[in-house]
Amino acid sequence: MTKNIVIFGEVLFDHFPDGQKILGGAPFNVAWHLQAFKAHPLLISRVGNDAEGGQIMLSMAEWGMKTTGIQRDQLHPTGRVVVNFNQGEPSYDIVADSAWDFIDADLLPEIPGNYLLYHGSLALRSEQSKATLVKLTEQKSAECFVDVNFRPPWVKSKLVSDLKKGAKWIKVNEQELTGFLNTNIDRVETGFFENTLLESILITYGCNGAQIITRDGFQFQVCPEPDINVMDTVGAGDAFSSVFLLGLLNQWPIEKIMQRASEFANAIVGIRGAVSTNKNFYQKFINSWGLAA
Numbered sequence: 001m002t003k004n005i006v007i008f009g010e011v012l013f014d015h016f017p018d019g020q021k022i023l024g025g026a027p028f029n030v031a032w033h034l035q036a037f038k039a040h041p042l043l044i045s046r047v048g049n050d051a052e053g054g055q056i057m058l059s060m061a062e063w064g065m066k067t068t069g070i071q072r073d074q075l076h077p078t079g080r081v082v083v084n085f086n087q088g089e090p091s092y093d094i095v096a097d098s099a100w101d102f103i104d105a106d107l108l109p110e111i112p113g114n115y116l117l118y119h120g121s122l123a124l125r126s127e128q129s130k131a132t133l134v135k136l137t138e139q140k141s142a143e144c145f146v147d148v149n150f151r152p153p154w155v156k157s158k159l160v161s162d163l164k165k166g167a168k169w170i171k172v173n174e175q176e177l178t179g180f181l182n183t184n185i186d187r188v189e190t191g192f193f194e195n196t197l198l199e200s201i202l203i204t205y206g207c208n209g210a211q212i213i214t215r216d217g218f219q220f221q222v223c224p225e226p227d228i229n230v231m232d233t234v235g236a237g238d239a240f241s242s243v244f245l246l247g248l249l250n251q252w253p254i255e256k257i258m259q260r261a262s263e264f265a266n267a268i269v270g271i272r273g274a275v276s277t278n279k280n281f282y283q284k285f286i287n288s289w290g291l292a293a
Contacts, residue, residue: 004112009123012079033242044069052078073099101126235274
């Protein structure tokens with residue numbers, strides 16, 4: 001690998017209908033997977049000075065993750081999301097004014113040079129975290145992967161144009177493409193890249209797989225394996241993003257990136273929640289993909 005990777009955004013607990021509580025947040029999930037795949041990301045976020053915040057710090061340390069980018073908030077609680085399901089599809093009630101809404105630019109750790117920056121859209125719902133991200137992107141030249149996670153009511157029209165500005169890769173699902181970006185596949189092919197620095201757009205279709213379209217018109221689509229075991233679909237997109245980033249870091253061909261990202265997302269939907277604490281879960285991919293120890 002030739003780059004470092006920095007992940008910016010929310011860290012929280014997903015609360016499931018059966019009372020189970022699982023660590024989550026798209027940036028956290030992506031960072032967790034990348035650590036398991038030996039990419040050693042720097043996660044920048046903020047948690048409360050409470051029991052759940054302490055649990056996050058401990059879990060990260062036990063997983064071998066860097067904790068230097070995690071700020072502790074004395075006023076605001078660790079984030080939480082209430083997850084419900086409708087015909088197998090998750091919905092999310094995201095609690096406002098959580099610690100990750102107040103990521104402080106003055107407390108940013110030393111940022112490594114030559115880095116790939118991943119961030120989602122949800123952490124930009126607050127002005128303070130948004131300003132911190134701007135400072136982060138201005139510190140050094142960074143190639144940005146933007147993972148769109150539009151969750152009503154945290155959708156602002158100006159955010160759409162802001163997300164495209166400066167991004168090299170952008171990931172959306174089909175609903176976000178048509179409903180929030182106000183475009184479709186035909187328009188992506190003819191004009192989506194105009195007046196942007198975008199190199200590629202990645203579109204996920206749930207059980208129908210994912211597609212990538214590049215600035216030069218190249219397209220490639222992957223579909224899930226038939227008859228995969230589905231426990232729940234929470235975190236499937238995050239799993240896809242993590243391996244896409246891993247592929248960029250390792251300079252895999254785009255077809256291989258897409259195939260491996262789909263393979264890993266298929267495995268994630270077979271477990272409860274968005275990540276696994278079982279290192280053996282990741283080891284088969286490490287072996288198959290020839291990742292360095």
